[in-house]
Each structure stands twice: as C-alpha cells, then as structure tokens.
Amino acid sequence: MLSALPHPLASATFTAAAAALFVWASMSWIWRKKLDFHGKHRASIQHCYVTGGSSGLGLALSEYLAKHGAHVTIVARDTKKLVEAQARIKSYCLSESQRIVAISADLTSQATSHEAYHDAIAKQDGQVPDNVFLCAGHAKPGFFVEADEKDLRSGLDGTYWVSAWTAQIATKAWIAAGKKGGRIVFVASLLALTSFVGYAGYTPGKHALKGLADTLRSEYLLYDIHVHLYLPAGILSPNYEVENRTKPAITSKIEEGDTPMTPEDCVKCLITGKSPPIRS
Ligand SMILES: NC(=O)C1=CN([C@@H]2O[C@H](COP(=O)(O)OP(=O)(O)OC[C@H]3O[C@@H](n4cnc5c(N)ncnc54)[C@H](OP(=O)(O)O)[C@@H]3O)[C@@H](O)[C@H]2O)C=CC1
Numbered sequence: 001m002l003s004a005l006p007h008p009l010a011s012a013t014f015t016a017a018a019a020a021l022f023v024w025a026s027m028s029w030i031w032r033k034k035l036d037f038h039g040k041h042r043a044s045i046q047h048c049y050v051t052g053g054s055s056g057l058g059l060a061l062s063e064y065l066a067k068h069g070a071h072v073t074i075v076a077r078d079t080k081k082l083v084e085a086q087a088r089i090k091s092y093c094l095s096e097s098q099r100i101v102a103i104s105a106d107l108t109s110q111a112t113s114h115e116a117y118h119d120a121i122a123k124q125d126g127q128v129p130d131n132v133f134l135c136a137g138h139a140k141p142g143f144f145v146e147a148d149e150k151d152l153r154s155g156l157d158g159t160y161w162v163s164a165w166t167a168q169i170a171t172k173a174w175i176a177a178g179k180k181g182g183r184i185v186f187v188a189s190l191l192a193l194t195s196f197v198g199y200a201g202y203t204p205g206k207h208a209l210k211g212l213a214d215t216l217r218s219e220y221l222l223y224d225i226h227v228h229l230y231l232p233a234g235i236l237s238p239n240y241e242v243e244n245r246t247k248p249a250i251t252s253k254i255e256e257g258d259t260p261m262t263p264e265d266c267v268k269c270l271i272t273g274k275s276p277p278i279r280s
Pocket residue numbers: 051052053054055056057058075076077078079081105106107108134135136137138139158162187188189190231232233234235236237238239240
C-alpha cells in the first residue's frame with residue numbers, strides 16, 4: 001500500500017505552495033493597509049521624515065502631511081530645491097506650531113544618512129520620527145550593454161542604498177528610544193515586481209528594496225515596527241520629464257500602456273492603500 005501514501009515531494013510541494021499562498025495573501029493585505037492618521041495616530045502629533053521631499057512624490061506627500069498637521073522633515077541633496085519646497089510645504093500648514101525642517105544630504109552612504117537623521121531629531125526639538133517615508137530615488141534608463149560602471153553603481157545606490165541605510169538608522173533610533181509603532185514606508189516601483197528593456201540600472205535596486213521590505217515585515221514583528229511598500233507605475237514628476245529625455249524609444253513604446261499619475265493622486269494611493277481605478 002506504499003503507493004497510497006503521499007509522495008514526500010508532492011507533500012512538501014503542497015505544503016510549500018500553501019505556505020507561499022498564505023504569505024502572499026497576508027502580505028497583499030498588509031501592503032494595502034491604510035496609513036492611519038486618526039485616533040491615536042493623529043498626524044498633528046507626528047514627526048514625518050520624508051526622503052526625496054523636495055520634488056515629485058515626496059514633495060506632494062510632504063504637502064499632504066503638512067495639511068494634516070504633522071511636523072515634517074524633508075531630506076534631499078539640492079539646497080535650492082529644498083528651500084523652495086520648504087516654503088511650499090509651510091504654506092499648507094494648519095498651525096504656526098508645525099515644524100517644517102529641510103536637510104541637505106546625499107543618502108546613499110550610511111554616515112551621511114545617520115547624520116541627516118539625527119540632525120532632523122535635533123531640529124525637531126528632540127522628537128524622534130513617527131513615520132519614515134523613503135521616497136528618494138533616481139532613474140536613468142538606458143541599455144545595459146551601454147552603461148558604464150558609474151551608471152550601474154549609482155543606479156543601485158540611488159534605488160537601494162538611498163533607502164536601506166535610513167531604514168536601518170531609523171530602526172536603531174526607535175529601539176534606543178524604546179519607541180513602538182513606528183512606520184517605514186518604502187517607495188519602490190511596479191518595476192520591483194517585473195522589468196523590461198531599458199531599466200537594467202534601476203530595476204535591480206527596486207527588486208532589492210522589495211526583498212528588504214519583505215524581510216523587515218517579518219523581522220520587525222520583534223519591535224512592533226510597521227513596514228509598508230508602495231509600488232507605483234508612472235508618476236508625472238520632474239524626474240519623469242528628465243528620464244524621458246534619455247529613455248530608449250523601445251522603453252517609451254512599452255510604457256505607452258501606462259497612464260502616468262500626478263504625484264498628488266499617488267499620495268492618495270500611498271496613504272489609503274487603494275489601487276488607482278483601472279483606466280482604458
Ligand atoms: N516618476 C516615476 O515615474 C516613478 C517613480 N518611482 C519612484 O518614486 C520615487 C519618487 O520619484 P519622483 O517623484 O519621480 O522623483 P523626483 O526626481 O521628482 O524626486 C526625487 C527626490 O529624491 C531626491 N534624491 C534623489 N537622490 C537622492 C540622494 N542620493 N540623496 C538624497 N535625496 C535624493 C531628489 O532630490 P535631489 O536630487 O536634490 O537629491 C528629489 O527630492 C522614487 O523612488 C522613484 O524611483 C516609482 C515609479 C515610477
């Protein structure tokens with residue numbers, strides 16, 4: 001009657017498939033969880049740390065947070081853009097008591113990310129961030145065979161390390177402060193799930209970000225830290241205009257299937273966890 005027994009491989013495969021389905025189902029629910037800014041999570045008492053807050057998605061998000069009464073810190077490299085963004089974000093504040101801080105830093109290294117984060121805490125009257133939004137990112141589409149070492153290294157730095165260091169530093173600060181309930185929102189891209197011609201310098205780092213977010217979803221149960229991952233398609237940001245100038249024609253052709261969204265509409269999706277309506 002040996003043949004009636006389940007084949008060990010079939011059984012292992014079934015268990016693995018069931019486990020994978022369970023993990024996938026729970027994750028897709030988790031990723032879609034609304035970022036609650038009410039009740040005990042009232043934005044008005046929160047410090048939101050937004051990397052890439054001087055432009056595009058990060059700027060629109062910072063404006064949204066200011067409108068909801070949060071203290072906001074934005075971090076990016078270009079000081080001129082930071083100053084302009086800071087003024088815009090301030091114009092959306094509900095009250096004079098809201099602190100809008102701008103910090104110039106290149107977040108691709110651990111040391112500069114650490115300095116920026118702790119500078120933010122000092123400038124926000126010692127208030128450790130409650131939410132960390134990792135919007136900073138960089139894309140320079142092109143063909144893999146034509147990319148030089150600098151392009152590929154800055155591709156990975158500008159998509160993976162630009163967020164990974166801050167995630168680690170924020171976590172250490174929460175643990176040191178004994179703070180629970182902190183939130184990290186990684187901004188990846190649809191290209192964290194798939195890819196196509198033209199994105200060899202960009203996609204590997206976005207896939208890595210998804211891998212990190214999935215890992216931290218599990219690891220951070222230890223600390224009661226919430227991890228979210230946002231996967232937008234095209235965003236009508238300043239960078240979108242810039243990358244389109246050098247985008248291979250074949251890449252643009254494939255992207256004709258996508259209707260890019262305004263940064264403001266993307267913020268609604270990021271906050272509510274809802275996908276945009278399907279447009280034909
Ligand atoms: N636009 C799109 O179509 C899509 C974008 N995304 C992702 O969404 C996020 C926002 O993109 P988008 O709004 O288009 O981008 P923008 O180029 O408009 O803004 C990017 C922001 O990140 C900052 N930044 C970039 N590199 C660094 C760095 N090394 N250190 C610190 N700050 C940095 C920029 O400022 P500065 O240059 O002064 O440092 C700027 O504030 C990115 O992660 C991007 O990959 C995902 C899907 C589609």
